[in-house]
Amino acid sequence: MEAILPQLLLAAWLLPLLSFVVILLAGTRMGEGGRGAGYLATVAVGVSCVLSIIALAWWLVHHPLGGHGGHSGVLTGDWYTLAQFESLRFSVGYYVDSLTLGMFVMVTFIAFWIHVYSFGYMHEELHDVHDPFVTGADGRNLVRPGRFHRFYQYLSLFCFSMLGLVVANNLFMVFAFWELVGICSYFLIGFYVERPSATLAGNKAFIVNRVGDFGMIIGLATFLFACGTLHYAMPGNASEHHPGLFTIVKDATNQLQDKSNAASSDAGMPTNVGHEKAGGSSGLATANKIERHRALTPVLLTLAGLALFCGCIGKSAQFPLHVWLPDAMEGPTPVSALIHAATMVAAGVYLVARIYPLLTADALLVVALVGTITLFLAATMAVVATDIKRVLAYSTISQLGYMMLGLGVGGWVAGLFHLFTHAFFKALLFLGSGSVIHACGTNEMPAMGGLWRKMPWTAATMLVGCLAISGAGIPLVIGLSGYYSKDAILAQTFLFHRINPLFGWMFYVALGVAGVTAFYMFRLWFLVFWGQPRDEHVAHHAHESPRTMVAALVVLAVLSVVSGWTVPGTNWGITSLLEQSRVTPATETGTMQSAVALRIPDEHASHEHTIHAWVSGLAFLAALIGFGIAAVFYGIRWLDPEDVRQRFRGVWELLAQRWYIDQIYDAVFVRNVLRLAAVAAWIDRNIIDWLADHAALSVRRLSQWDDWIDRMFVDGAVNALAAGIYDMGIRLRRWQVGKIRVYIMWIVIGIVALFIIGTIYLGIGANISRG
Amino acid sequence: MLLAGILSPITVTHYLVVGIILFVCGIVCLVVKRNIIAMLIGVELILNGANINLVAFSSPQLFASGTAPLLLDGQVFALFVMILAAAEAAVALAIALQFYSRFGTVDVDQGGQLNG
Numbered sequence: 001m002e003a004i005l006p007q008l009l010l011a012a013w014l015l016p017l018l019s020f021v022v023i024l025l026a027g028t029r030m031g032e033g034g035r036g037a038g039y040l041a042t043v044a045v046g047v048s049c050v051l052s053i054i055a056l057a058w059w060l061v062h063h064p065l066g067g068h069g070g071h072s073g074v075l076t077g078d079w080y081t082l083a084q085f086e087s088l089r090f091s092v093g094y095y096v097d098s099l100t101l102g103m104f105v106m107v108t109f110i111a112f113w114i115h116v117y118s119f120g121y122m123h124e125e126l127h128d129v130h131d132p133f134v135t136g137a138d139g140r141n142l143v144r145p146g147r148f149h150r151f152y153q154y155l156s157l158f159c160f161s162m163l164g165l166v167v168a169n170n171l172f173m174v175f176a177f178w179e180l181v182g183i184c185s186y187f188l189i190g191f192y193v194e195r196p197s198a199t200l201a202g203n204k205a206f207i208v209n210r211v212g213d214f215g216m217i218i219g220l221a222t223f224l225f226a227c228g229t230l231h232y233a234m235p236g237n238a239s240e241h242h243p244g245l246f247t248i249v250k251d252a253t254n255q256l257q258d259k260s261n262a263a264s265s266d267a268g269m270p271t272n273v274g275h276e277k278a279g280g281s282s283g284l285a286t287a288n289k290i291e292r293h294r295a296l297t298p299v300l301l302t303l304a305g306l307a308l309f310c311g312c313i314g315k316s317a318q319f320p321l322h323v324w325l326p327d328a329m330e331g332p333t334p335v336s337a338l339i340h341a342a343t344m345v346a347a348g349v350y351l352v353a354r355i356y357p358l359l360t361a362d363a364l365l366v367v368a369l370v371g372t373i374t375l376f377l378a379a380t381m382a383v384v385a386t387d388i389k390r391v392l393a394y395s396t397i398s399q400l401g402y403m404m405l406g407l408g409v410g411g412w413v414a415g416l417f418h419l420f421t422h423a424f425f426k427a428l429l430f431l432g433s434g435s436v437i438h439a440c441g442t443n444e445m446p447a448m449g450g451l452w453r454k455m456p457w458t459a460a461t462m463l464v465g466c467l468a469i470s471g472a473g474i475p476l477v478i479g480l481s482g483y484y485s486k487d488a489i490l491a492q493t494f495l496f497h498r499i500n501p502l503f504g505w506m507f508y509v510a511l512g513v514a515g516v517t518a519f520y521m522f523r524l525w526f527l528v529f530w531g532q533p534r535d536e537h538v539a540h541h542a543h544e545s546p547r548t549m550v551a552a553l554v555v556l557a558v559l560s561v562v563s564g565w566t567v568p569g570t571n572w573g574i575t576s577l578l579e580q581s582r583v584t585p586a587t588e589t590g591t592m593q594s595a596v597a598l599r600i601p602d603e604h605a606s607h608e609h610t611i612h613a614w615v616s617g618l619a620f621l622a623a624l625i626g627f628g629i630a631a632v633f634y635g636i637r638w639l640d641p642e643d644v645r646q647r648f649r650g651v652w653e654l655l656a657q658r659w660y661i662d663q664i665y666d667a668v669f670v671r672n673v674l675r676l677a678a679v680a681a682w683i684d685r686n687i688i689d690w691l692a693d694h695a696a697l698s699v700r701r702l703s704q705w706d707d708w709i710d711r712m713f714v715d716g717a718v719n720a721l722a723a724g725i726y727d728m729g730i731r732l733r734r735w736q737v738g739k740i741r742v743y744i745m746w747i748v749i750g751i752v753a754l755f756i757i758g759t760i761y762l763g764i765g766a767n768i769s770r771g
Numbered sequence: 772m773l774l775a776g777i778l779s780p781i782t783v784t785h786y787l788v789v790g791i792i793l794f795v796c797g798i799v800c801l802v803v804k805r806n807i808i809a810m811l812i813g814v815e816l817i818l819n820g821a822n823i824n825l826v827a828f829s830s831p832q833l834f835a836s837g838t839a840p841l842l843l844d845g846q847v848f849a850l851f852v853m854i855l856a857a858a859e860a861a862v863a864l865a866i867a868l869q870f871y872s873r874f875g876t877v878d879v880d881q882g883g884q885l886n887g
């Protein structure tokens with residue numbers, strides 16, 4: 001029976017690939033404008049979703065929820081082995097636990113609704129498109145054929161890649177699909193290829209991600225070198241001889257702790273002697289183990305983990321590689337919702353959670369720090385942004401920072417819980433903003449206002465999204481999904497603060513930013529939907545979106561409310577599902593000999609009631625203050641935001657310019673690279689080309705000489721020979737007169753001559769005369 | 772002296788001189804004449820000059836007495852040559868007839884068609 005689960009997931013995984021291939025080959029012939037491609041992709045991902053839900057249900061039947069702390073085990077194996085070298089195996093395989101299944105259901109479910117939504121949003125692409133953002137040389141707007149099928153083709157490829165990334169059982173496969181989702185993101189950001197801003201944004205996303213992936217490759221190589229395998233864990237019997245990464249790292253860290261314990265207990269004894277005495281009886285197996293992770297020192301393990309984390313920084317748009325995500329909003333809004341909010345950017349968080357057993361406490365501290373910096377910077381940028389999608393992009397970065405912080409301070413379940421709830425409400429917010437953009441034809445919030453009368457469904461669902469992301473709820477009683485997940489992260493951070501006082505500021509930053517989050521989200525909502533229309537043209541044009549779009553909004557709104565809840569009367573919910581596959585980090589205390597003692601708190605400790613009460617109360621208060629300020633400025637307009645902007649011009653400018661990070665990158669990296677490229681181009685053009693040109697020229701001249709020699713001497717000799725023989729033939733021809741008398745005369749003359757010669761020189765005549 | 776020379780007994784050399792005279796007459800006839808019949812006569816003269824040579828060289832005077840067998844080799848050769856000459860004459864006359872019927876003349880220089 002165990003065998004059915006991998007097969008279900010395989011089918012769910014490969015269906016979008018099938019859809020991609022079919023659309024790739026026959027996309028233009030699938031109905032009017034490629035509409036059939038949309039149906040195919042939607043059905044494929046829908047069936048994927050159903051299969052994923054069946055797989056999850058099957059899992060829950062065999063591993064009932066609610067067993068506290070009980071790790072439910074993992075189902076892992078290979079579907080297909082590409083190559084095997086000793087213990088190192090490159091394969092396509094599955095690593096299934098409750099997290100994998102949860103991600104499968106979440107990704108396919110959101111993807112399905114975004115496919116549905118796109119039927120409405122992308123309908124322009126069904127026929128020829130007038131692109132108002134692209135003006136040709138003749139001053140007219142570009143008209144191009146629609147690319148409906150191409151949009152769904154990329155979405156299908158993305159779904160396949162994302163699911164492959166989730167299901168992967170080894171880091172090699174993760175990396176392959178990691179790059180695949182990256183390229184899908186690139187394609188979709190640059191979907192409107194004719195717009196220079198879109199292609200630039202696509203390039204930026206791709207190149208910035210390469211920076212992170214460079215670190216990831218180093219991490220992969222390090223683990224490959226130190227452990228000889230890239231599999232998380234090996235299935236069944238094979239694990240005895242070739243353990244996976246998790247086992248190897250666990251062994252290594254255990255030994256390390258044994259060693260340090262031994263060293264501290266009897267400092268007089270050489271530690272390795274003591275260790276050998278202890279492990280002497282276990283014999284060869286121990287020796288092998290020691291041999292295997294000889295290279296795996298704590299420093300190396302920390303650095304390797306951080307190198308892998310570099311990839312996550314790039315993919316999840318964490319500081320300092322967060323700059324690509326706001327620009328990525330150039331893509332169509334459903335793409336922003338699916339790839340740049342709900343799933344792909346969460347892949348970095350997912351990978352951190354997956355490789356959690358490989359991360360030491362020191363590495364986790366870095367993760368937490370990066371998360372804290374990111375959530376703060378991004379939230380402040382969101383406060384002043386006026387492009388509706390950019391606000392949401394900053395908000396996404398900020399929320400991803402929360403997830404990283406949660407994971408970094410030991411809240412494995414908390415971080416992932418936020419990943420799930422965030423996926424729902426951020427997809428909802430993006431789709432809502434898409435609905436608004438679709439109606440208004442602009443991204444600028446100052447041009448909107450008062451839209452709730454025109455589009456009540458969008459306004460209501462957006463309000464739900466804003467409440468969810470702000471963490472609205474009645475403390476300790478009930479709340480929207482964001483309330484639970486954000487509180488879990490804050491509680492864990494608070495616990496971390498109690499144990500490691502030096503890093504207490506992370507809690508206060510996170511708490512403060514919770515208020516900022518509420519502020520900028522309601523600023524967005526008030527600006528777009530509240531008050532009076534500010535632009536007559538836009539307001540007149542606005543209308544409620546088609547039913548496919550509204551349906552997706554409503555479904556996601558419902559989930560944004562309930563996804564944090566547990567089934568009444570039980571403790572079944574996303575948290576208890578994740579709890580099944582909870583893992584601990586490689587080390588719980590800092591291994592570096594630093595001045596600061598570092599300890600990652602146990603997650604269960606944060607469930608304590610008093611902590612929860614405190615943190616919930618504080619978070620609620622922060623959110624309320626944020627909401628209050630937003631209402632004062634943009635709701636009832638008691639204060640004019642313009643005044644504040646004038647008064648704090650410097651701060652406003654700093655935030656509007658995104659802390660000048662883009663400018664710094666531009667000045668430090670981009671300009672210098674361009675300058676270097678210009679120098680290289682100059683060298684290329686003036687030196688290399690000159691050399692090449694002259695080399696070619698001299699070769700040409702040489703060949704001209706050669707040609708002349710060839711004609712004059714080689715050909716000349718042959719021709720002269722032939723001419724000589726011809727002449728001789730002409731001359732000899734005169735002798736052939738064809739008159740027998742002449743021949744006879746010559747014969748006679750010849751004979752007479754022979755006689756004369758014979759007589760004179762050979763003395764023949766002498767003999768004759770003597771005879 | 773001349774008389775003595777004339778009256779001296781006939782030796783092989785005399786025969787050879789007659790043969791040479793005949794041969795040279797034949798050659799001259801062959802070279803000078805353009806008439807195909809005359810050329811055939813020249814060929815006959817050459818053959819007969821050769822026959823005289825053959826007969827002359829089988830003379831017993833050239834051998835030590837008693838060593839020679841029957842001494843008829845030259846004569847037999849001469850008979851063979853005569854037979855060959857007869858056959859050759861038959862063929863050559865046929866060619867001459869054909870030549871004449873084709874060109875209306877027996878002048879061999881008129882038959883230079885194959886001369887490139």
